Amino acid sequence: MCAFQTPTGSKTEEQKLSAKTSKGVSQLAKKSALSVRLIRELLPSRPFKTPQIDDTDLKKESESDEHMDTLSLKKIHNDLDILEKIFLDLSEETKKQNTFTSLTRFIEHEKIDQERKADFIALFQGEKWKAKFFEKSNRLKSLQRELRTVKEDTQSLMLAKDEEITQLRKEIEAVKTINPKRLNFERTAAKTQIENLQFQIEQEEEDINKKIAKVGREIPQEIRVHDALAAFLKECCAKLEDKIEEWEIKFNEDTSVKREEVGQWQGEVQRKKIQLEDLERRYGEYWSVVKEYEAEQEAERLKKEEEDKLHWAASKIQAWWKGYMM
Template structure:
């Protein structure tokens, strides 16, 4: 960058910048005095080219604080003269730094860096202000939402109060109804208790009468049991006598039946021998009958066979005779008729 400027051009540029610096100094003496707050702001911005990175956050906060104070107090807002004074002081500081750099190195990097830093600072402040405005808008939105929520809560509380009042009314009605029901149940229970006592007294009398009747019946049953025992004893003696009589009769009958059994056994032996003899005769007769039946069966089969052969022969003869008649064979052959010539001649004449 130093090679681009000649000595004469650099001197001319330095002279022009010194002239501008002097004019700005004169302008600073001519302008009226400004507030202390703005002078402090100017003093803070004198070293912006060297200390911008370290003081960027503090400057932004001070700008925001000063803007808030100016918004809250309209009397403290800076006027156009204060802004001109700030710009004059800033330009004078930049020109001073640029003259120093031109005299020392012949370059103007400080001017470019100061301009870039000032742009960045203003952009940062602008972004900070935009974020603050967005925060305010969000705060207002949240406040409106909070008001809506409060309204909803108030309405909800009112509805709940109404519901509580309604439930209290229902509770009072329920208590009154419960008291009436309890009174009714108590009176009904007392009445039922009185009725039960009456019924129990009647039942007690009935039970006493029943107990008395059962005692009388028990006494009667006891007398009946004694009479029954006496009767059963007498009956047992009579049955004992009858048993002895029947035992004697039983033994006698056993002897008689034993004799009859012996007689039957003897008869059975004789009958068995007779039966065996009859069985032998039956078997012999049965063999004779079977042989006779076989002979008769053979004769019957022979007769049936002869009858079948005779019937078949008759059928064959009948069929053969019918066939000869139909075919005209043998004695059933038909004789040929002679042809008449005269009849033929007569037919020709007619034609």
């Protein structure tokens, strides 16, 4: 059997995971929960109330399709909520306890839920055997107990009737000394009583045989259903184990890829830092050159202004002197 059976006794230790595996499963489950949440957010919003459709509306295909779409959307949202909760519980449990009993509890809960839905599925799909799909083991034991009880009751009844017939025969022997009329009367009454008893015994035997035949027909069917259920559960467990193995492989592959990406980004960051330092150095050099050039230009401007002022003053003095001399 797979590891998802309900743990009892020493089997609890068999479900313990290694710290490395638990950490990987926890991170993978958390990532899966985030993916489920993202998918749910991308879907249309959840319908708060399922629309009611009258008998007349059922005849309209468009409204019926809209109703089915609404039900499907609500079912998808509910399933995504359940998946997200399962992944979050699994992530938390494997992170803290190195176990995955939450999956076991979920499977047991699903079994109980499927038992409640089995009758509806059997009526809806016309397959009566599915209604007993999740209780066949108990049903088989119950039929076997019923068969044993019927056999014991039959034997007890046969013994009681044989004792009653023996007692009647003794009474017949005892009344042989009575007068012929009374003897004939009591003989006829006893014969009638015996015939009635034999008829009742035959009827009861026939009913018991019918019950035995019915139980005999149901036992092979219950055995087949039990085998089918066992095969189905084994297949489900195998699929879940395969999925866990795939999740671990994918987690390891994704981890290695991300590590390579982180290494590449770290190398790129180092290169960018070197380029930035080089640019800062060159910027400082250029800025110092610009400052020197601006200082030289400012000095030349001031010098030119001073020369212009001197030239202007000299021109004024020369003009004044010429005017004065004339």
